[in-house]
Amino acid sequence: MLGIIDYKMGNLASVYNACSKFTKDVKIIKNASDIKNLSRVILPGVGAYKDAMEHLNSDGLKDAILDFANSKKPLLGICLGMQLLFESSEEFGHTKGLGLIDGKVVKFDKTKMSEDLKIPHMGWNKVENIDNPLFKNLQNPYLYFVHSYHIITDDKNIIGKTNYGYEFASAVNKDNIFGFQPHPEKSHNNGLKILENFINL
Numbered sequence: 001m002l003g004i005i006d007y008k009m010g011n012l013a014s015v016y017n018a019c020s021k022f023t024k025d026v027k028i029i030k031n032a033s034d035i036k037n038l039s040r041v042i043l044p045g046v047g048a049y050k051d052a053m054e055h056l057n058s059d060g061l062k063d064a065i066l067d068f069a070n071s072k073k074p075l076l077g078i079c080l081g082m083q084l085l086f087e088s089s090e091e092f093g094h095t096k097g098l099g100l101i102d103g104k105v106v107k108f109d110k111t112k113m114s115e116d117l118k119i120p121h122m123g124w125n126k127v128e129n130i131d132n133p134l135f136k137n138l139q140n141p142y143l144y145f146v147h148s149y150h151i152i153t154d155d156k157n158i159i160g161k162t163n164y165g166y167e168f169a170s171a172v173n174k175d176n177i178f179g180f181q182p183h184p185e186k187s188h189n190n191g192l193k194i195l196e197n198f199i200n201l
Contacts, residue, residue: 002199003029003038005065007055009080010044011185018185022196032064040201041068044185045080049089049105049149052080053097062098069100072176074201079147082172082179086151101174103153113165120148127160127170127182134171134178134197135159141190143182145170150181 004015006028019026019042029035043065045052056062069075077085086097089105097105108119124142129135150168160171162181170181178198184191 001038002026002040002042003035004042004044005035005061005081006030007045007052007059007061009047009052009055011046011079011183012044014183014185015042015044015078018192018195019199021192022199030059032060035061035064035068036071038068038073040074040198041065041076042198043075043077043081043084045078045082045084046146047080049080049083049091049097050093050095052084053095056084056098066098066100069098069177074198075100075177076198077177077179078185079181079183082181083149083151085172085177085179086153089149091149100177101153101157101172101179103151103157105149105151107149108165108168117165120146121164122146124187125162125164125170125182127162129160129171130158132159132171132173133201134173134180134194136193136197138190138193141187141193143170143180143184143187143191143194145182147181151179 162170172179184194
């Protein structure tokens with residue numbers, strides 16, 4: 001069973017509908033106790049990092065997600081959900097994340113960007129990828145982005161990079177944990193292929 005975590009911050013309907021194209025064994029999960037029985041998990045997210053972590057903590061979902069990640073079953077974070085996988089974010093001050101992957105979340109550095117580039121980074125952009133199961137039958141796909149912050153992590157965790165004024169990590173993988181800064185569920189055929197590849201892991 002694939003579970004999509006509902007912590008009051010996710011684009012649940014779009015993710016659910018996209019995944020439903022490839023499996024009927026998918027449901028939205030609100031209770032922490034239900035997570036341990038899943039075979040794979042998607043952590044979506046739209047909004048502020050601090051609010052997201054407060055919801056995960058107050059609902060008991062944080063510990064359940066950490067336990068699931070330690071079970072070595074596949075976990076995918078999307079957009080804010082990807083950022084939550086890391087140690088911390090500087091959004092609205094310093095907030096601790098799930099700490100599943102070493103690294104931090106920072107705001108786009110306008111001093112490195114031309115004046116015509118706006119924040120948030122919004123729209124279609126290319127992900128230059130390395131070989132990875134989630135990019136099966138894809139090569140440097142264009143995907144849909146909406147974000148003002150991006151992650152900084154070791155190169156060993158990076159499976160995709162994107163340029164928006166400068167290069168940043170847009171897809172990551174550490175063991176059974178995956179993350180995409182763009183929204184696969186909003187990225188038409190390329191994004192659907194990524195979700196299909198995740199479901200088929």
